[in-house]
Amino acid sequence: MAVSGTLKNKVAIVGVGECDIGKAPTMSGLGINAQACKRALEDAGLRVSDIDGLLTAYSFTEPYTMLGSALSEYLGLKPQMCTAMAVGGASPGIALRHAAQAVACGLADTVLVCAGENRATGLGREASIAALTAVGHAQFEQPYGGSIPGYYAMMARRHMHEFGTTREQLASVAVNTRAHALLHPNAQMKTPLSIEQVLSAKLIAEPFGMYDCCIISDAAGAFIVTSAERARDLRSKPVYLLGIGEKHLNMHIMCAPSLTQCGAVDSGRAAYQMAEVGPDDIDVAELYDCFTITPIIGLENLGFCQPGEGGAMFASGQTRIGGKLPVNTHGGMLSHAHAGAAGGLLGIVEAVRQLRGDQGDRQVQGAEIALVHNEGGILSSHCTIILGNDRG
Amino acid sequence: MTGYGLKETELPKPSPNGDSLPYWNAAREKRLLIRLCKACGAKHFLPRYLCPVCWSDQLDWIESKGQGTIHSSSIVHRASLPSFASQTPYVIALIDLDEGPRMFANIIGSDSLAASIGDRVRVVFEDRAGDMLPQFSRVVGDT
Numbered sequence: 001m002a003v004s005g006t007l008k009n010k011v012a013i014v015g016v017g018e019c020d021i022g023k024a025p026t027m028s029g030l031g032i033n034a035q036a037c038k039r040a041l042e043d044a045g046l047r048v049s050d051i052d053g054l055l056t057a058y059s060f061t062e063p064y065t066m067l068g069s070a071l072s073e074y075l076g077l078k079p080q081m082c083t084a085m086a087v088g089g090a091s092p093g094i095a096l097r098h099a100a101q102a103v104a105c106g107l108a109d110t111v112l113v114c115a116g117e118n119r120a121t122g123l124g125r126e127a128s129i130a131a132l133t134a135v136g137h138a139q140f141e142q143p144y145g146g147s148i149p150g151y152y153a154m155m156a157r158r159h160m161h162e163f164g165t166t167r168e169q170l171a172s173v174a175v176n177t178r179a180h181a182l183l184h185p186n187a188q189m190k191t192p193l194s195i196e197q198v199l200s201a202k203l204i205a206e207p208f209g210m211y212d213c214c215i216i217s218d219a220a221g222a223f224i225v226t227s228a229e230r231a232r233d234l235r236s237k238p239v240y241l242l243g244i245g246e247k248h249l250n251m252h253i254m255c256a257p258s259l260t261q262c263g264a265v266d267s268g269r270a271a272y273q274m275a276e277v278g279p280d281d282i283d284v285a286e287l288y289d290c291f292t293i294t295p296i297i298g299l300e301n302l303g304f305c306q307p308g309e310g311g312a313m314f315a316s317g318q319t320r321i322g323g324k325l326p327v328n329t330h331g332g333m334l335s336h337a338h339a340g341a342a343g344g345l346l347g348i349v350e351a352v353r354q355l356r357g358d359q360g361d362r363q364v365q366g367a368e369i370a371l372v373h374n375e376g377g378i379l380s381s382h383c384t385i386i387l388g389n390d391r392g
Numbered sequence: 393m394t395g396y397g398l399k400e401t402e403l404p405k406p407s408p409n410g411d412s413l414p415y416w417n418a419a420r421e422k423r424l425l426i427r428l429c430k431a432c433g434a435k436h437f438l439p440r441y442l443c444p445v446c447w448s449d450q451l452d453w454i455e456s457k458g459q460g461t462i463h464s465s466s467i468v469h470r471a472s473l474p475s476f477a478s479q480t481p482y483v484i485a486l487i488d489l490d491e492g493p494r495m496f497a498n499i500i501g502s503d504s505l506a507a508s509i510g511d512r513v514r515v516v517f518e519d520r521a522g523d524m525l526p527q528f529s530r531v532v533g534d535t
Contacts, residue, residue: 144484145482153466157466206466252496
């Protein structure tokens with residue numbers, strides 16, 4: 001089915017914020033969301049009363065039945081549009097699309113999008129990992145000891161089988177993102193990481209060791225969407241939405257059509273088409289990186305290289321800041337932060353910052369167009385976002 | 393927070409629902425069932441009310457021969473749930489049944505850790521406190 005509508009250049013992200021990432025034992029899950037929202041509002045130079053829409057995701061740590069309403073109440077908002085979306089790690093991107101649709105057709109003026117949880121201190125490592133087994137099918141995956149690392153490990157092994165991707169190439173993804181995290185003042189991981197450390201780490205699910213898996217954080221992020229016209233009068237340099245696309249092919253890995261070609265192919269194609277750009281036009285990419293295999297498949301499925309070449313792109317340094325296509329410039333979910341839907345949202349925050357162009361040592365020089373890919377479940381739900389600092 | 397399976401020590405048993413009860417009843421008789429759409433002929437594994445291809449609600453259960461090929465697998469060294477901790481290292485795998493549909497299971501047996509993509513496997517049934525869980529073991533010399 002072909003759709004003809006467009007959101008290109010109709011809305012802008014005018015404020016971004018993230019909470020103090022890492023461990024926040026004195027704060028609640030709603031509290032860290034509020035901290036991110038307050039920072040996004042200050043960044044935009046807007047008032048609380050300007051917000052008329054609120055979109056959020058989900059929380060394992062504080063599983064409110066109506067998280068959108070609970071967060072709205074906590075923030076003292078009285079929005080005329082509010083919901084909580086549960087499409088896994090793709091929730092923030094999909095929330096951006098819904099926010100943009102509402103603003104573009106005049107059904108909302110200023111929409112706040114936020115997501116995150118205090119998984120590190122509110123749930124803890126063991127309970128967080130246990131809770132995530134619920135992503136597997138209750139009858140046909142969970143009774144077999146299925147786990148999220150295990151499902152992604154099967155993708156990695158299939159990728160190695162089909163394309164010859166190596167263990168060292170997987171490790172280079174973790175090293176790439178750690179190097180970037182060291183340049184970010186709010187990243188959780190603050191010590192260098194070597195290929196040797198990744199390869200010798202304790203095994204989780206083969207081929208993955210500990211450093212092939214995302215970290216567990218107290219983390220939340222927020223951004224504010226308004227019309228492109230209104231954005232010009234606000235404090236921060238606006239970052240415009242150029243293109244956005246979604247795709248959903250399956251929920252459970254046993255129903256995935258392929259372990260190496262996922263919905264990112266179609267979500268990316270839709271985003272490029274709306275933005276009227278291609279992979280060669282992208283200056284910086286913030287790709288989902290729950291495990292080291294994920295952004296390798298991302299690079300390939302989003303057209304940055306041929307299938308099977310993603311591992312080599314990381315290993316050769318093309319994905320470093322200063323390289324051909326810097327990837328996960330904030331340190332990604334492997335080293336910056338990850339807690340539920342926060343990981344994908346913080347990729348959007350980082351893309352906005354890169355396009356503003358004031359990020360010091362981790363600035364991608366001359367960045368004008370950024371791509372963000374959010375993914376939920378077991379490569380199940382996909383949203384690709386293309387942002388630009390010029391309406392073109 | 394409590395819950396999330398952290399206090400469970402026994403391996404989980406499947407909990408059938410209206411879609412899957414015939415599947416699990418057949419498993420108790422050591423038979424592996426899949427669904428066949430009488431309208432379009434599509435076969436699928438995940439039990440549903442309707443055919444995911446054509447939406448016909450005229451479905452049959454057919455018995456799989458229980459033979460297939462490993463599409464991918466992993467050796468799990470760190471269990472996500474305490475109830476599986478005593479099982480590590482264990483093998484999870486996606487199995488392409490010869491009839492077409494793909495399913496998820498463990499590879500069990502003394503040579504399970506040697507499982508690799510393309511290996512031929514055959515269904516075996518694991519007794520889990522009275523319920524039977526379809527599992528697979530490698531068919532040696534038939535790759």
